[in-house]
Amino acid sequence: MRGDLDREIDAVVSAMLDADSREDLRARVLERIAEPRRRWPLWWTFVPLAAAALLTLVIAGRWRTSDTGLPFIRSTSLSQAVPAIPASLPRGLNRDPMEPMRAASASVTRVARVSRLAPSEPATEVGVAPLERLASIDVAPVAVTRLDGQRIVVAPLASIEEIEIPPVGPPEGRN
Amino acid sequence: MPLPPSTACVTPTNAADGVEVELVRRAQAGDTDAFGALVDRNRRAVFRAALAALGSAADAEDVTQDAFVTAYYKLGSFRGDAAFRTWLLAIAWRKAIDRRKSIARWMQRTIAPRESDNPAEWDAFAAVPARERSQEDRVVSRELHAQLQTLIASLPKKLRDALILAGSGEYSYEQIASMLSIPVGTVKWRVSEARKVLKHKLTAMGYERAR
Secondary structure (H helix, E strand, C coil), rough: HHHHHHHHHHHHHHHHCCCCCCCCCCHHHHHHHHHHCCCCHHHHHHHHHHHHHHHHHHHHHHHHHHHHCCCCCCCCCHHHHHCCCCCHHHHCCCCCCCCCHHHHHHHHHHHHHHHHCCCCCCCEEEEECCCCCCCCCCCCCCCCCCCHHHCCCCCCCCCCCCCCCCCCCCCCCCC | CCCCCCCCCCCCCCCCCCCHHHHHHHCCCCCHHHHHHHHHHHHHHHHHHHHHCCCHHHHHHHHHHHHHHHHHHHHHHHCCCCCCCHHHHHHHHHHHHHHHHHHHHHHHHHHHHCHCCCCHCCHHHHHHHCCCCCCHHHHHHHHHHHHHHHHHHHCCCHHHHHHHHCCCCCCCCCHHHHCCCHHHHHHHHHHHHHHHHHHHHHHHHHHHHHC
16 A cells, blocks of 8 residues: 555656647747847845945935034124132132032033034034133142041940750641 | 857766756757757746646746746856756756745735645646546545645645655656755655655545545
């Protein structure tokens, strides 16, 4: 029976391929050969290259557009944006040495905030005043005081009371 | 008429017969009549290989023509290490597999299924010579063949390709191995495995007991 099934499989398979090409195959093949070889596949090789170049141009164009659209300050000069450091501050130890830096940092932040508010204004309105010279900064010398060891008092530790633990016996109901 | 890319010499091998080698040599020298003779000698084998891969006579016809045209332009690279037919069948099989995989074919099948695209729809039974059997036997045989076509179509591609190519009796195991780019032993294993799967399924369907 197994052999019968094998024969049936062979019969079906050979029948599946029991066909032949058309009689004019030779003529068609020779006709194709006689034609000048089509060059369109060569053109197809340029299609991805052209697409890549186009994509590059588009990206570059957008990049340049974003460059020219850089934020700027509209009718706000840097001198207006940066708050003036009060000159009346007393020099010496009472003055916070970080104050000028904080002030500068705050002014820069403010400039950035202002510039982001008006990104599409024409660049012709930009007016930046010359920076004012900062006043000299006095920094107080760092003073280190020596610790007085004799003045440090350590309280004695309190004693721990004795703890009584009852002996462990066998659990009830077990030998 | 354009000349082939080169006119490399062909060394006769044991596998190739002298006439074919001579035709190949002349075709390499630009003799299109010789190439036409090669087309006539090999067209059935090439067509059936394409049909085995595609299951559609129309597609197989296109692939056969493409394979011969490609072979003509690649004649210069044919060194005669293998028989011309083996080399040609490998080209045809690659083209057929490319077509099988092509998106266009997938689209065709998805959007507008055609009967000829389904190997199960091959009109195999009509071509099988009728045996001298009783009426009941013929009915059972017709059913069995129909079931077999469906089962063969449902086999994994690797098993199906090997089984159809080997079962057709058209190709040697060496030629099939060259087409599928696998060792001969693997071809034999796949054919055996395909038969085993088919017989197992047929037995489960009760055909062993029925016949």
